[in-house]
Amino acid sequence: xxxxxxxxxxxxQCVHKKVTERYGTICGLTDNYPxxxxxxxxxxxxxxxxxxxxxxxxxxxxxxxxxxKSKKKISYxxxxxFIYILIKFIAKLxxxxx
Numbered sequence: 001x002x003x004x005x006x007x008x009x010x011x012x013q014c015v016h017k018k019v020t021e022r023y024g025t026i027c028g029l030t031d032n033y034p035x036x037x038x039x040x041x042x043x044x045x046x047x048x049x050x051x052x053x054x055x056x057x058x059x060x061x062x063x064x065x066x067x068x069k070s071k072k073k074i075s076y077x078x079x080x081x082f083i084y085i086l087i088k089f090i091a092k093l094x095x096x097x098x
Contacts, residue, residue, distance in 0.1 A: 007034040015046045 002010070008025050011017050011034050018028035026033055029042055 001037045004033075007036065010034070010040065010043070013046055014040070014042075015044045016042060017046070 011025055011027060014027075016028040018026050018031070020026060023033070027042075034040065
């Protein structure tokens with residue numbers, strides 16, 4: 001039985017592979033992680049199977065994940081800044097009314 005890493009290496013050489021931001025490399029036919037034990041019956045070798053191509057694919061997924069995380073972080077800080085400014089504004093209005 002192949003390990004998960006071995007199955008993913010096998011899938012990275014297949015034309016049916018699908019790379020997503022959320023899950024990484026999955027099967028394009030089943031939209032799921034590989035579940036075969038020793039050999040995939042649907043395997044069809046890709047023309048571009050060099051280790052460099054596989055590395056670049058995983059690098060792109062990681063880059064997209066990092067970009068998404070940084071955008072979420074920026075959005076979080078923007079919301080905090082907005083709330084802070086809103087509180088200051090309300091405090092200033094209340095101070096002038098009393």
